[in-house]
Amino acid sequence: MSKYPFNKTNLYIALQYLTTRKKQTILAIIGVLLGVATFIVMINFMTGVNNFLDDAVFKGNPDIVIKPISHQKTNKLPFSIGPTTIENLEEISNELEANENVRAFANQTISPAILTSNYQQLPGSVNGIFPLEEMHMVDLNKRLIAGTGFSELSQNNIIIGISLAKRLGVSVKDTVTIILPNGKSTSLFVSGIFSFGITTIDNVRTYMSAKTLQNLLGLSKNITHINVKLKDRNNLDLKSLLLQQSKEIEIEDWKENNKTIVIGNKVRDILTWSVSLALLLVAGFGIYNIQNSAVFEKRKDIAVLKTIGYSSSDIIFIFLVQALIIGVLGAFLALGLGYLISFIISITPLDTSDFIIVKTYPVNFNKAHFILGFSFGVLTTVLSGYFPSRKASKVDPVTIIRGV
């Protein structure tokens, strides 16, 4: 006697039902297939977009920026022409060294400047960086689209944002002249062009050696900005800690500066998950309906199976295994279809003009999305198959057989 409902005979009956009701079976499989495939595609695409934005905005930029408090707020008059510098640099550096959440930090001297080419004169800003420190914090070379890398910054070269370079009409190896607020000017050759994919940066920013800039400004070793990269970006305790220590600084953090992007990511996440879950729910309802009507149509057969010795758990198994097979088949096929559609999206050209980092739509092919889609698909089908199966197991053979 087969003691457990999971046995060959029950499986055979379930398969017989599935194969003789081909149309309904195929429809149900297609339902799961579309639900799960769309789920996978949406998650791949949406997280792709989020990652892309993260990459463009957060990874290439410091998490917090420390700079001296602006003059307007202190009511002090500027004592010299040019940018104000951070007074208690050493103190802050020590604090940053000691803080556990700091992954890396780099000093910068930033100054406004006028950039002049043979054709144009435009306002911009010069970021004087210490290349090794800076590269340790963010991989600026990833942003480089022409010319040589940031580590080669020396006395006489400069790296320019793509939009600014276009407007100035310069490319690699051309010369630009920068004029600083104190009136000093110098000619530098363009050794590289970078793009952050963010117009407000690519339009004005340039990079040069901090030492060269400090010499020109006459600021010796003074620093105007400290860029900090955190281990846990969401933990901004450091900000209030530093502000407590020094009244001379103000701090910008990534959340404040990118409110729209942070909210955008959140909204996309919510949309993705709610739409995806709704799709799976619809697929689940499809299975539920098909199984429910199958149970109704088959109630005489169920009654007969019960009279000849099939128990309630046998009946549950027979119907549940049908849902399981539909779910597994549909979800399995969905892996292929989901991959295919994601792939097509990932090679679709995306016209971004200056958004050079991407040439096609960003898609995040994460194995976990496929595993998640598959498991959700199977889980939904089994859950939605369970209730009709339980209903089937409760068919009373006496009522059905006498009822005719």
Added chain:
Amino acid sequence: MILEAKHINKNFSTPKIHRVLDDISLTINQGELISLYGESGSGKSTLLYILSTLDSAFEGSLKIHGQETTELSPKNLADFRNEHIGFIYQFHYLLPEFSVLQNIALPAQKLGVKNKKEINADAAQLLEELDIASLAAYPTYKLSGGQQQRVAIGRALINNPTFIIADEPTGNLDEKNSDLIFNILKDITERRKNTVLMATHNRKFYENSHRAIEMINGKLRL
């Protein structure tokens, strides 16, 4: 003695309390063809479903093959039915998704004592005895009413049960097919020593049975 029922009572509570079975006691021996007859509503079917263990809502004792069935759990009852009781209904109730041979094999596959080859051989043997061997691979809906009822008999016999319950097995057939089915049922009790308990309205049949019991208002007239 293969079945012993003692003091079986059953009430229907809707629309008002009504005694359907009134203190019924009955014993059945192996190889008997017993007919139960009586007016509609006299309780024949109700009694059949109780004796076949499908209906367990009653008072009294029911011993089949030495086993007190009222003590069995629903799961054990299902296994018990599979091994000891065969069913034939007024309508054939064959499963349309399965072939003739597969329909007959189903109870044996559930029993799981023999392997598939042996079961198929048994089923083929029964088809031979029932004179429908040529229909083995047919889907059941292509068969005539008489043929379908013979397949149903085959299904009831496959596990060689302790007894077979037949509820109006000829109720839906013409005279010629009815005679055929009755003769098969009588034949299996005499030749194979199977036991059949049959409800019927057909006078010819109950008079030709080994034992005929009339049922009146929920009581047996022995």
